[in-house]
Amino acid sequence: MTTEYTITEDILFTNFIRSKPNISDKTITHYKAALIKFYKATHEQLGTVIANCKNQQDRVTEKIIFQGEDAEGNQIVEKQIINFDLNSPESYINIYINTFINYCKETKIKTNTINGYLTMVCAVLSFYSVKIPEIEKYSRTTPKWNLLSKEDFKFVMNDGSVLYASLIKFLISTGMRLSDALSLSIGDFMNATKEYHDFVDVEDFIENAPSDMIGYWKFHPHKTQRFNIECQTFNDPESSNLILQNLRKLKNEYYPRKNRKNGLDLKPSKEDALFGSQKAYFKRNLTQDSVSDTLYKKNKKLRQHHIKLIDEKIANGELSAEDREKMIEKIPKFHAHSCRKFFSTMIAKNCGNLRICAILEGHTTPMKTDSSYVKIGYDELKEAYMSALPDLSLETTEVKIYTSEIREEMENKIEDLRKENEDYKKKVDYLIDEISDIKKVYH
Structure with a gap:
């Protein structure tokens, strides 16, 4: 095994990519991941x-199907040419494919991702005239899953950096898939929270943006882009506060330290990743693989934490030792998608409108005609999100749900007060002029 081998430097890979002039950067990234x-x-x-x-596959064998003599005593030999059986379990291609599937299973890669990777690997091999046997899509029984509690999320967030705490809380509060969250920039966050500020300069925003902002995100998820499915969702105040805490730490501590030590001129920009990698000075996005590895380690610690709690209950006589294995089986698994499941569960719990749930989750609308006949506005979506906010927040949160009617009433009151203030200002200005005239008379 050559440890220095890099797929992106392999001429066979680069030639394959060059053969597809319209291939997107995102698709190239997927091919790299599959072949790595x-x-x-x-x-x-x-x-x-x-x-x-x-x-x-080019190997052929001869098989004698008849041997004997004719009437004149001449020897007759009839042979059959047999091509190699690609579907044989001993074929190299099948061994490679099965080895690959087993590796993906052992590293906890999801079923759909395995099938996608397999398709891409076979496409590259086919390009170089490798014959592909009949392959059934890999499938497995979906295991039962248990919803993580708020305490579970607090545990995994407290075990690590502010960066990962902000990412996890963002996933919980938005329901975004990991791939979508990792594609965001600081500029995107500024735009999502523009209702709360008018900052243009990124450093001013990081330093002075208000606390408890609720971001509004409108985008087409990467996974369902081909279906033109739009997602509109929000991130809660807790996640905004954590994101700002991480960005301020980068701006005021990390970048000055790196600049002094290495003679650099690092500073934040709108194009920087919202959830950046330390390997790239937090400028470029974390990779899905690195995040998955980190969350996998957090899941192991969470499991160990739960087992410790179970054993403590057994020691205290609160639980029977016979029930230990059953309780261990119920320990929830933590990964990026468990944040999305938590979000979807809380949205469904607090919102009875399936159409709104679908929009917030970036799922296909329950009615095919919705795109032509049903228009759900920002106010309705935010009201639904706000109703779920206490369940999405990890700390105790009192939420005032402002309906569109209440908001309109408050805006009217503000306008009335503004006009009243203008009238008072005019009266004050008039009195100031009067006093000035009186002073002139007596002087």
């Missing part, structure tokens, strides 16, 4: 895999 994992699973470079498969 394929290499990790098989321990063989792309050229070796292709050579082994082609040499074997």
Whole structure:
């Protein structure tokens, strides 16, 4: 195994990418991820895999199907040419594919992702004339899952950096998929919270943005872009506060320290990743693989924490030792998608409108005609989100739900007060002029 092997430097990979002039950067990234994992699973470079498969698939054997003599005593031999059976379990291609699937299963990659990776690997091999056997889509029984509690989320957020705490809380409060959250920039966050500020300069925003902002996000999720499904969701005050805490730490502590130490001129910009990687001075986004690895470690710690609590209950006589294994089976698993499941559960609990739930979650609308006949506005979406906010918040939160009618009433009162203030100002100005005239007379 060559540890220095890099798929992006393999001429076979680069030639394959060049053969697709309209391929997007995102698709190229997916191909890289699939082939990196394929290499990790098989321990063989792309050229070796292709050579082994082609040499074997081109192999033919002869089988004698009849041997005897004719009437004149001449020997007769009839042979059959047999091509190699690609579907044989012993074929290189099947061994590679099964090894790859097993590796993906062991590293907890999701079913749909495994099938996507498999399709991409086979596309590259087919491009180099490797014959692909009949492959059934990999599937597995969906395991039962238990919803994480607020205490579970607090535990995993407290075990690590402010960056990861802000990312986890953002996922909980928006219901975004990890891929969508990791594509966001600081400028996107500024735009999402513009209702609360008028900052243009990114450093002014980081330093002076108000607390407890609720961000509004309108986008097409990466996963469902081809279906033109739009998602409109919000992030809660807790996540905004954590994001600002992380950005202020970068601006006031991390960048000055790096600049002094390395003679750099680092400073935040709108194009910087909202959830950045330390390897790139927090300028570029964290990768899904690095986040998944970190959350996997957090899940292990959470499981150990739950087992410790179970054992303490057994020791205190609150739980029978016979029930230990059953309780361990019920321990919830923490990963990025568990944040989305928590969000969807709380939205469904507090909002009876399936159409609104679908929009907030970025799912297909329950009625195919909705896009043509039903228009749900910002106010309705925010009211639904605000109703779920106490359940989405990890700390005790008292939420005043402002309906569109209440908001309009308050805006009218503000306008009346503004006009009243203008009248008072005119009266004050008049009195000031009167006093000035009187002074002139007596002087």
